[in-house]
Amino acid sequence: MPPGQDHDIFEFAPEEPDTGAGHAPSPAPWRILIVDDEQQVHAATRFALSGLEVLGRPLAFTSAYSARQAREILRHQPRFACILLDVVMESEQAGLELIGFIREELGERGSRIILRTGQPGYAPELKIVRDYDINDYKQKNELTSTHLITAVTTALRGYHQQEQLDAHRQGLEHIIQGAAELFGARQTGRFSASVLQQLGRLLHSGAQGLLCRRAEQEPSRLMIEVATGPWARHSGQALDALDDAPLCRLVEQAFVRRQPQFSPRLATLYIHTPQGDELVFAVPTATEPDDALRHLLQLFGLYVSVGYDNASLFEKIEDLAFNDHLTGVLNRTGFMYALGKQITLGQDFVVLLADIDNFQAVNDGLGHQVGDLTLIRMARHLEAIFGSRSSLGRLSSDTFGLILPACRPEEMTAISQRLNDSLRQGFRLQGYDIPASLTLGAAMYPQHGSSAKTLLQNAGIALKKCKADHRGALAIFGETLEQALHQRLQIATRLRYALERNELSLSYQPQICLSSGRIIGAEALLRWHNEDRLIPPDTFIPVAESSGSIVPIGAWVLEQACRQQRAWQRDTGQALRMAVNVSVRQLKDPGFIDSLDRIIGQTGMTPGLLELEITESTMMEDHQALIATLQAVRARGVQVAMDDFGTGYSSMKYLQELPIDRLKIDRSFIGHMTESEQDLGLVELMVKMGQLLRLGVIAEGVEHPRENDLLRQLGCDEAQGYLYQKPTHPEHIALLLREQGESPGHRLSGPAG
Template structure:
């Protein structure tokens, strides 16, 4: 301080302007939760009178709604140590010249660089204008103001400090906002990583505690509204002293002030603070609104209020996401009709069971409702859905609670658990009592397919497939309504699947071909036609027997495409034979049940005839006797349509089924084929001879042609002639021939006939 400016002179100069000070109310309007902490001002000067005059001038004023609090240091080194201990000082009133001419500026540099106090506002004061800092120093060290002590009247001192405090407040607000938003973003990220509504609810309460700087306390509840839900509050999660409310219905009697605060928040649909409680409102979707209610340990400032509003908005998104994930999880792993675990969830449960040491004692059972499709068709799908729900409830309520009950699709349920509780008899006994649906009593039975998991080697999906195999076997064999899977069944089905894929590939690679077995007139031995027989030769030259691959083709549906190809090939071969002069030759083609029942069979037949030009009167279609006996009314109409194309119809394997003569009379068929089993027995069994004779006589009476297949020796042919059978085919005349060999065989027979 210069000699010309004594401490007493400085004090007098400050007092001289006392009347010029205007106490303007610059404080912002008080808001809920606004604190009254004082602004801290550090006075650094080696003159004690400067400290006292400064305190006297500013001691009773408020700035930005808060009072001032003063700290004092009498040297740069003392100020540096004080700021190291007290970093939350708002304004520094600093003398430039103290123990040295640059002590003030050196302190400024250390404050900014060593202590890193960037928010602190600095006002330099000097009694020696010649020691004023350069402009570069003011800019470089972020000095808020520079004044000579003679300039600092009380009004100007107030103005300088007020400006510095406003600047400090704005800088701190920006920093607080940045840090607060970083905390909110971090909290939101942590919430996003949680799974399940309860975990997210606990996470929200923990994050609110962290944002407020207090232990996690309070509860988060949900209100469900709508036709399907009662309008009640339920606590999703509660922590701290509220833990006793966790998972319970929330009402004023049980929750007291917290419940009342939650009700008010839901009514007003916005966040609120009152009675020492913070209520955060999270609007949900589909009528589910959430509220977090947290007891406060202190009042909140405006900055914290704003941060909590931002946090509430981000939490709403998190809750929406977890609700969506919960809904998707429900849809992905549960049956929407019954609420039971679906196939996907069941496979997970089976996998978990297979991983347990007790897997040997576990059984998986598929429960298939018998004739459910007929019930559904007769009484309607709504009735069927109600029946499925009732079955699911009965299985859940009547079986051991430790069992897993699932619905894996259609009318098939599943029971998984300990072997002693998963037994066919008790499960089937549940279906003895009728189900009461829509005022009607419905009696339902069930068939079971079971797998002992201790004998199973694969994963859960494989066990489910094995149970399905056992169920199909139980359905086909009807053995007491249930069947246990065995390893031999697995080998059989895997072989069938392997052959199915091989057959599909073989068909695409032209490994299938037709062989033609001639048919002859028994009296004249003249050939009049041939039967087209399907054959399959694999790449290694091996012939696969038709009785092995044709059932698989029928089971897989591949027979429809193969059958159309066979029909076209046979028609084309007939045209080649006619071109060679065999114009009265008939081509007989086998038609499978699957192919015949296909809705486009007639179209396929007409296309084959039109595209090849084959005359329909020389094409004969063979259907089996079992086909002819199923659904007689439909078959009569279908055969009538086929007959209108001009082709003829033969019933193959006649005598092996149980044909109704009255039904046979209604069918528009042209020929009966005596099954080879009766032809084989014709020479050694009176029964074989009598059946063959009966078929021949039946054909004669109905005006139908009759042909015996499987004729292998002359003795059989002679007996058939004696019985009056007009036609035959078999090894006695020829094995099945290739197209070229058939032409050669016909030519050779013509030569012999001419001779």
């Protein structure tokens, strides 16, 4: 070394005393590769640069004594920040050839290269310096310690700046690429987890972190909405539940100052969305972000603020589309979607439909508020019974659907029993004791259907069958129900043409005054002769109601019955009351009242001699709407009778509200009243209810003289049944009326008891 320059060969960083206390982790050193075939050059270089720190980081040296050895090191070791390279080693071009290997074969463009040569006057061509991005070139005899330190420091600073530019470019690419993923998220939870993952990429901390927001009911309290990594189990908890005071403090500061906060181990991103939501994302960091990275985070925050609102909007739309807002469970659309997803899993399962018995009576009798509370309580009850392994939806006003794990039919029956047992106490709502029971219909995948639509349809068929046969029980779709469905479809098809083919006819059953034994009315009964056989009414009438063909058929029945009453009156001189059954489907038809007016007008029927019979269960469906229709019927002078009385759940208060003239006691009570004290007591109670409400009372299904006598003793007004006359053709009724007219003392009811 030239004399007089010894003073600037050595520059040592001051050493920190070892206190034994926990130090912050040492920063990663700059990796320096020395490539030279002279041992003393290695020693001198290490000595000159020992203790040097650049940007707070020390130097770590690796030595190679030939270009070939350097190649092996470069192939197998991590990237070097700076390479001090001798030009001439095993050959005059060894150093330059090594540069070509580094830049071209390895593709390493970041490492800074300082060329050194001991040959005076040697200099690489300008093209080589430019193409291979050589950082500096020095003659060995020019490299004092100051010059060497300056050259290495400059090279390392350049390397660091390039690293930062690369990192920020990659960060920007991450942000741009991640924007598509963020804006594709349709739930805020999934969106937030994606934000944490992308923040982890930007800050090189992995997919871990948490999202906090203010509690809705208590804005001063901070809640962890989403958490990943070591904090995952704290999702949904309050922030102060974390045992991490520095993290909690930094998040709270971000909310208070409404801007990002940073520490050596944590970074927080404060977001204020266009819709007004305040969010803070917190992620761990290896080092505190520099200014450039903070600018990147600020840019990323703009994407996040808009993206969160976007995900929140999709969430609200999906909630409107798929959830029932009253009960919080899936609506019909959401249930069908869940059913479709369940099918794609390829595993057996059960679709169970649960219909609340007599819900309409609760809704109409106690008001919609109690009705709504009943639905909410039932939803919570079903959730509690079936748990998280099921999917629950509300499919119509009072019908719920469940997707349950596969089970055998006998297990389903046991489930049904346990479910209704659990409801035996009913619900106590707003001071009312609400009776609660469920009628259930089930279909099994894949036995009863391979599509969501078919499964739901078949479960619905089972439910309808169970409602008709035995409320409060379970029916499972199967071969018998399939056959019944096929039969119903055939009946519905043939019934469409029954009127035009003159296959329908009316029979009539006399109604008797119990005190006089005389015929005072007749009930019109529909008969269908198809393909030389008589189809039972209880087979085809439910099909007619469900298919809608009952509306034109019912109008035909009403007109024929009115014409027949007028014919009897003309031929016998006796004015009978004509009773005609009317279904709820007819009453709900917008043209029903107009049709009634037309028939009365065209036939000349006296309105007071026409009586419409409506079943008790029909009266309980859509209560208020039916009352309005029946009031319009009675305003025309037409009478109304409640058919099948005793089979429903009518209370005295309920009966008082109904616009009716007569109660018709169901045949199921009459047939057992001579054998059962309980049934006799019930009939007596029903007769007294009618008397108290000043309603006429008629008993149907009277078959034995003893029944006739008991009804007279109880004060029942009228009766009909096989004891007096089976349903018969109109000519026979005319004959009976003539006999009655010719003999004032004639009684159809047998001897007085």
